[in-house]
Amino acid sequence: WKLQHLEGRREINELHIPLNRSVKLTMASEDVIHSFYVPAFRVKADVVPGRYTTTWFKPNKPGAYHLFCAEYCGTKHSGMIGQVVVMDPAEYQTWLSGGASEGPLSSKGEKLFQSLACNTCHRSDGTGRGPVLEGIFGKQVQLQSGEKVIADDAYLRESVLNPTAKVVAGYQPVMPTFQGLISEEGLMQIIAYIKSLGPQAATIGDTPAEAPRREGK
Missing domain, CATH: 2.60.40.420 (Cupredoxins -  blue copper proteins)
Structure with a gap:
């Protein structure tokens, strides 16, 4: 064990x-x-x-x-x-x-989250290609299918390993699978990190905000 x-x-x-x-x-x-x-x-x-x-x-x-x-x-x-x-x-x-400790699970999860470049799509300002994760754990999520699910441990795990299974409304199924690329221990670390995130910046399932545009001079 x-x-x-x-x-x-x-x-x-x-x-x-x-x-x-x-x-x-x-x-x-x-x-x-x-x-x-x-x-x-x-x-x-x-x-x-x-x-x-x-x-x-x-x-x-x-x-x-x-x-x-x-x-x-x-x-x-x-x-x-x-x-x-x-x-x-x-x-x-x-x-x-x-005893010896490698730091909280959430801290290790944050490092893994960044090393896998998850933060490039899941942005707290709502401008990424993936949904905002701040405050998502335990909340109801609206899916493209019209179904509503609770973002619990099982949902987050499935979203990492089989991201097209339950796509959040307003987003495209562009996330690659991490099946075989991340261990069970790594999954638990990432989930602990997502749980530790503060209140979300956007409603889960809302259409993502457009990225700011810069006009050329």
């Missing part, structure tokens, strides 16, 4: 979480179906390749609890074990800030 906190700290086969606080996991597999299973929490959730699944729980007792994969996943299935460590919130914050 590879896990990463929003603050950037990574773990392998261990998950540290604070006591009496709701914890939400967004999960994906890069190979076959797995199942995140913590018997003490009565939590079991499939982890599926090609899509996101989520689960949440709220631990009410400190301690270390067994973590298993409850779906036979191959010859190394028996090795997919670990533990969930429930800590006092103050101790958890100390632990979170004490």
